[in-house]
Amino acid sequence: MRFRVVAVTGTFVVAIAVTLAFVFWPGRDGPVRPEPRHAGRIPVSSAPPNAGIAELEAHVREDPGDSQAWAALGIAYVDHALANVDHSYFPKADKALTRSLKLEPDYNELGFAGRGELALARNNFPSAVGWAERALALNDLDARASGVRVDALTAVGRLDEALATAEKAHAAAPSVETIARLATQSELRGDVGRARDLLRSGTSLAKKPTERAFITTRLGDLARSQGDYTEASAQFAAALKADPTYVPALAGSARTLYAQGHAWEAVRRYLTVTLKYPEPRYLIELGDLYTSLGQPTRAAAQYRVVDLWADIAAQNGVRTTMEISLYAADHGNPGLALRLAEAEWKKRHNIQVADALAWSLHAAGRDKEALTFAQRAAGTGYRDASFLYHRGMIELALGDTETGRQTLVSALQLDPYFSPTQAKIARDKVVELNADVRS
8 A cells, every 4th residue: 555645855865854745545445346338448468566667667578568567667667666665656657557558558447547646746736636536437336446536526626526526435345545535635625623523433434543643643733723732742653653664643742842842853864764755844843843932044955946846847747836835935935935835825725825925925915815715725624723824814804903813812822832833923023913902
């Protein structure tokens, strides 16, 4: 079984490091897939089951006409890129999947699903939806394609369709993966209690260490986002007991250590994370933590790697507009932030993009427009301290002092240490506004 990371980095190993995430997803060895409707026309492969990259490469050299082996090789390249933070494998995956679809362009369920996975990994969400739907047209219960469709529909803001697909996939073959996707849909709608209940029910489906690490990390992330640091710490500890190398659990425990007042211990944990997975979110979080500790030189080193990451990602066909837009808005480049956020909004309308666009508009001094998007980001009921902080600062900039103060208070009540830098700004601003009220 493998777990997906949505955002990944390039062909370099650095001592510094996300996203996108959204997230790691469990993968390949769930229940046997139902028989496709076009079973008699679906091509089969003579490659060994569960073959690795080396075996598949050897197989396609010996049998270059095996469309399914080429598809499996393409998917294996995507897996390798995600697991090893190596964007150079995406072009290899592209070539292998192209070869597969050239050999079998019509009834290639595996090739279509693999194309969807590659598009999803490259953050090309509309394309991922299209490829997943082509696979599902051949087999409407294809677990891989269903997962791609749910993730991609969520990313483009089509939540009702994403939920329907997630429910259908879970009814057909319950798994840790399907439970996690259902929990995400509940969380995005502001129903944290149901998300928590779903994830807890998913622990009974987690049989392997990687599955247990995944589901307990999700529980930890949910608790952390709601300011329950004790519960978060316990869940991350359980995840690391199951798999001591699981990067999302290491990152979650680092965030929680910072929130509990153990900043330098958090730094050490982040260094472990960024060595393993130098992804923008982790790099930026470590840089901001260094900033809060009065270490500007060390912070700048992290931020430089973010720039390098974006360059390498772009060279390998990976769109990184969301992470870099927020980063640019927070670090003095409002022009870049706005250009990237506006470009992303043209492609997809979800709450994360709405929040990023609101924040970049604020950074550019266009607060009236920013408020419209900040309110849109709150439209599903999703509660996130960073979203609240952004909206509160926009409200203050527009002169709505009391509403802005209340929104910042809500952010701090939800998660008092949501960011090493921004939470401090929020606290200082609330103290200042409260003093103004008393005077």
